[in-house]
Amino acid sequence: MLVSPFLILFLVFGVFPLVFSFYLAFQTWEPTAGLSSMKFVGLGNFAFAITDEWFWKSLKNTAWLAFASGVPQHVIAIPLAYFIHTSFKRTRNSVIGAYFLPYITSTVAIAMMFGTLFSTDFGLINISLRALSQLPGLGWLISGEPIDWLNRAENVKPAVAIVVFWRYIGFNTVLYLAALQTIPKDIYEAATMDGARRLQQFFYITLPSLKPMIYFGVTLSVVGGLQLFEEPFILTGGRGGTDQAGMTTAMYMYRTAFEFNDFGAASALSWLLFVVVAVLTWLTNRAFKPRDGSQ
Amino acid sequence: MLKVRPPFRTSLRFLMAGLAGLTLVASASAQQTLTVAAYPAVDEIAKSAIPMWKKKHPDVEIKVISRAFADHHTAMTTALSTSSNLPDVMVVEYGFVARFAEGGGLEDLGAAPYNIKSQQAHFVPYAFRQGTTNAGTVVAVPADIGPGTLLYRDDLLKKAGVKESDLTQSWDSFVASGVKIKAATGAYLVAHARDVKDIVIRSDIKPGEGLYIDNKGKVLVDTPRFVRAFELAKKVREQKLDGKIGAWSNEWSEGFKRGTIATQLSGAWLAGHLNNWLAPNTKGLWRAAQLPEKAYGSWGGSFYTIPKVSKNKALAWEFIQMMTLNPEMQLSAFKSQDAFPALVDVHKDAFFDQPIEFLGGQKARLLWRDAANKITAVDVHKLDPIAEEIINTEMDKVLDQGKDIKTALADAKALLERRVAR
Numbered sequence: 001m002l003v004s005p006f007l008i009l010f011l012v013f014g015v016f017p018l019v020f021s022f023y024l025a026f027q028t029w030e031p032t033a034g035l036s037s038m039k040f041v042g043l044g045n046f047a048f049a050i051t052d053e054w055f056w057k058s059l060k061n062t063a064w065l066a067f068a069s070g071v072p073q074h075v076i077a078i079p080l081a082y083f084i085h086t087s088f089k090r091t092r093n094s095v096i097g098a099y100f101l102p103y104i105t106s107t108v109a110i111a112m113m114f115g116t117l118f119s120t121d122f123g124l125i126n127i128s129l130r131a132l133s134q135l136p137g138l139g140w141l142i143s144g145e146p147i148d149w150l151n152r153a154e155n156v157k158p159a160v161a162i163v164v165f166w167r168y169i170g171f172n173t174v175l176y177l178a179a180l181q182t183i184p185k186d187i188y189e190a191a192t193m194d195g196a197r198r199l200q201q202f203f204y205i206t207l208p209s210l211k212p213m214i215y216f217g218v219t220l221s222v223v224g225g226l227q228l229f230e231e232p233f234i235l236t237g238g239r240g241g242t243d244q245a246g247m248t249t250a251m252y253m254y255r256t257a258f259e260f261n262d263f264g265a266a267s268a269l270s271w272l273l274f275v276v277v278a279v280l281t282w283l284t285n286r287a288f289k290p291r292d293g294s295q
Numbered sequence: 296m297l298k299v300r301p302p303f304r305t306s307l308r309f310l311m312a313g314l315a316g317l318t319l320v321a322s323a324s325a326q327q328t329l330t331v332a333a334y335p336a337v338d339e340i341a342k343s344a345i346p347m348w349k350k351k352h353p354d355v356e357i358k359v360i361s362r363a364f365a366d367h368h369t370a371m372t373t374a375l376s377t378s379s380n381l382p383d384v385m386v387v388e389y390g391f392v393a394r395f396a397e398g399g400g401l402e403d404l405g406a407a408p409y410n411i412k413s414q415q416a417h418f419v420p421y422a423f424r425q426g427t428t429n430a431g432t433v434v435a436v437p438a439d440i441g442p443g444t445l446l447y448r449d450d451l452l453k454k455a456g457v458k459e460s461d462l463t464q465s466w467d468s469f470v471a472s473g474v475k476i477k478a479a480t481g482a483y484l485v486a487h488a489r490d491v492k493d494i495v496i497r498s499d500i501k502p503g504e505g506l507y508i509d510n511k512g513k514v515l516v517d518t519p520r521f522v523r524a525f526e527l528a529k530k531v532r533e534q535k536l537d538g539k540i541g542a543w544s545n546e547w548s549e550g551f552k553r554g555t556i557a558t559q560l561s562g563a564w565l566a567g568h569l570n571n572w573l574a575p576n577t578k579g580l581w582r583a584a585q586l587p588e589k590a591y592g593s594w595g596g597s598f599y600t601i602p603k604v605s606k607n608k609a610l611a612w613e614f615i616q617m618m619t620l621n622p623e624m625q626l627s628a629f630k631s632q633d634a635f636p637a638l639v640d641v642h643k644d645a646f647f648d649q650p651i652e653f654l655g656g657q658k659a660r661l662l663w664r665d666a667a668n669k670i671t672a673v674d675v676h677k678l679d680p681i682a683e684e685i686i687n688t689e690m691d692k693v694l695d696q697g698k699d700i701k702t703a704l705a706d707a708k709a710l711l712e713r714r715v716a717r
Contacts (some may be wrong), residue, residue, distance in 0.1 A: 028717075031376035032398025048717060053710065119545055151539050153695055237541060239684075243691040258369055260681040261394060262717075 045268035066225025081176035099170035111234030215288035393675035424672030435598035441562030455479035562594030567633030
């Protein structure tokens with residue numbers, strides 16, 4: 001009785017959509033004709049999805065974005081967390097807060113703000129780049145020509161990756177900070193006594209102790225990266241940008257259902273994406289999980 | 296002052312009486328409410344009709360449910376799929392009429408008791424045709440239409456020594472004028488090369504042909520229409536005449552404000568948007584003309600429909616007639632929201648002869664009225680949204696990566712045929 005509110009909500013919003021989408025994946029359905037218009041097509045939707053050029057294109061886009069936005073998140077968040085942990089005392093909380101702020105801000109607001117920043121002729125990013133190119137010695141590195149961030153196929157992905165990186169770096173930093181606080185101080189003291197420098201301490205004490213948290217953080221990044229939707233959706237006006245260069249699988253799924261009206265294929269796509277996420281999570285597990293006897 | 300609490304029983308009785316009264320009121324109003332689902336700015340037009348409605352039906356409330364454009368159509372798709380939460384009157388944009396009609400969830404307005412076909416002569420011919428399915432059932436009544444027009448910056452043309460006839464004579468002269476304008480003023484001819492493609496593929500469509508797919512399911516994307524459209528768009532890009540700016544983006548409105556976009560092919564309603572919020576500072580600098588090479592096309596339009604499960608069909612029909620066949624209503628929507636009337640009866644109104652200040656005093660409504668009568672209806676296919684996406688993606692490849700036009704269109708055809716075969 002007491003858990004029934006949770007159970008009911010879970011059944012309605014958790015179990016039912018799952019079961020329904022699994023059922024739909026084997027049907028063809030004209031949604032505006034009502035529920036009775038479903039027809040069983042066996043594996044037809046899956047066959048269509050697997051041979052669909054755009055599905056593979058979207059999967060490649062997703063992988064690119066997940067990698068380009070995911071790896072820097074951790075490579076930078078760990079040293080950053082270490083730096084904040086060791087160098088800030090009184091202002092520590094406000095510094096963490098500043099880094100964490102993007103994570104709790106509405107994605108739509110962020111994407112719209114970056115849309116303005118990325119504007120070709122009037123955006124702050126291009127204006128700054130132009131100003132930088134005027135500086136002596138930097139002209140050879142930065143051309144100063146306005147970059148069409150969101151309308152050229154080769155620029156869309158980096159632009160989206162920058163936004164995603166900016167958004168989640170703070171979240172990961174907080175994760176690693178929490179883990180850093182659990183490392184006992186006496187290990188460092190002992191190491192200092194033995195003459196280990198700060199850099200050595202980082203590589204031989206901090207990094208190995210952080211491994212469980214790295215596993216956790218990378219898993220979150222893999223799952224989140226593969227389901228990337230809002231940032232590219234808003235930044236590319238819902239279309240995925242020129243030549244669909246920024247169309248992620250989650251976006252393609254959404255468009256297949258609500259724009260192209262093919263709910264069957266969209267459900268099949270979502271289950272294929274689920275398989276990809278599951279496999280990659282398993283691989284992450286293999287790579288990072290502390291094995292027996294190694295610790 | 297001393298407050299005396301009424302005894303418990305009395306207060307309970309009051310409460311019960313109050314509750315009973317409330318439910319009475321609620322049930323009374325539930326019977327007498329007509330729900331209308333719409334998107335901006337049709338929702339405003341529907342709301343503005345309430346006073347007129349109240350004169351005839353003081354006891355029937357009109358409840359306008361308004362959602363953003365995309366949300367509205369998503370919500371209506373969901374409502375139709377489950378046959379629940381449907382409004383009594385559903386406004387549908389032109390692009391969604393065929394899709395919604397296919398599901399069979401909308402009332403046939405050609406049959407009794409509606410018999411809309413007897414009123415057919417009152418509507419702009421192509422708009423009425425758009426609300427009719429291939430099978431001949433009329434599922435939607437047109438309320439407003441979007442006759443295509445060419446808006447151009449008169450001041451930029453003068454500076455470049457280009458005449459209006461140079462722009463409209465042919466597509467080639469349109470591009471040639473663009474070169475002159477770019478050289479003299481630095482302004483782009485069009486916001487995006489895609490805009491040119493979009494209108495060229497819509498001109499010269501033969502009867503029975505759809506835009507991308509004909510009524511027998513044959514894919515048409517490698518026909519001369521598409522080849523020409525792609526070639527023209529490529530030419531525009533090669534001469535650097537387009538700003539690579541998508542419609543409704545910040546750059547787009549900024550381009551209008553700063554005068555870096557010399558022309559825009561669009562629905563007549565764009566003049567209203569430019570005047571109201573896109574670029575009010577350019578008042579008097581714009582003019583309207585017919586589309587180049589005597590092309591006539593339409594950009595959107597709103598339709599009224601009745602879902603089959605509606606419980607207030609008679610009232611819904613009455614409301615729809617008021618919105619679409621009442622001259623006073625149609626004119627006031629035109630005046631307040633730039634909704635170009637689908638009702639031919641009001642096309643003779645003096646309002647059409649009035650000069651438009653934003654267009655430098657031009658009597659452009661006469662021009663648009665003329666266009667509205669020359670537009671032919673194009674059959675719509677339920678795969679049109681995906682076909683458009685396929686064509687736009689191949690267009691990107693041609694414009695940005697130099698893909699061969701023949702190969703691009705052949706690829707588009709193969710992709711689309713896969714979908715048709717499903």
